[in-house]
Amino acid sequence: MPDGLITSISYISTARSDLAHSDFHNILESANVRNEELDLTGLLAFNGLNFMQTLEGSRDNLNSCMRLIESDKRHDGMVIFSRRETSQREFPHWRMAGVLLVSDSREQETTIEQLLSSKWVTPETKQHFESFKSFGSQAQ
Known part of the structure; x- marks a missing residue:
């Protein structure tokens, strides 16, 4: 990999059936610590059934x-749907931003829109999360 390039991976997985919202918040907390150590950044969304992360x-x-993520027992069925090299991070301001998309809440809608509004987020990534959000509104 040439100097200065960033690798970006996006995946979707299925959450363990008894995963609680508090588990999601615990995942975000540990991801922030780990990502600080590894100089990683990204966005994690949870719709009550599935995770999607870049x-x-x-x-x-x-x-x-x-x-580490693949071996985490809180989810399974991970499918990586995008892997690319880029010169710019899409989420440079967060070690791990997260959004819980479990209802048609306007607050959640605003949060995901704000997270995706960065000038660095590609149209492709925006579309992935918009698509994920659309079926996340069905999960309760």
Whole structure:
């Protein structure tokens, strides 16, 4: 990988059936600590049934983190649907931003819109999260 390039990975997975909202907040807290150590950034969304995450950083650190995420028993069925190299982080201001999309709440709608409004977020990433949000409103 040439100097200065960032690896970005996006995936979706299925949450364990008894995962609580408090578990999601615990995941965000631990991700922020780990991502600080590994110089990773990203966005994690949870709709009550599934996770969707875009995670970005150096290839080696990102691969190490992905191995940890894959082994986490709070979810399974991980499918990586995007892996790319880029010169700019999409989420440079957060170690791990997160949004809980479990109802048609206007507050949640505003939060995801704000998170995706950064000038660095690509149209492709916006579309992925918009699509995820649309079926997340069905989860209760």
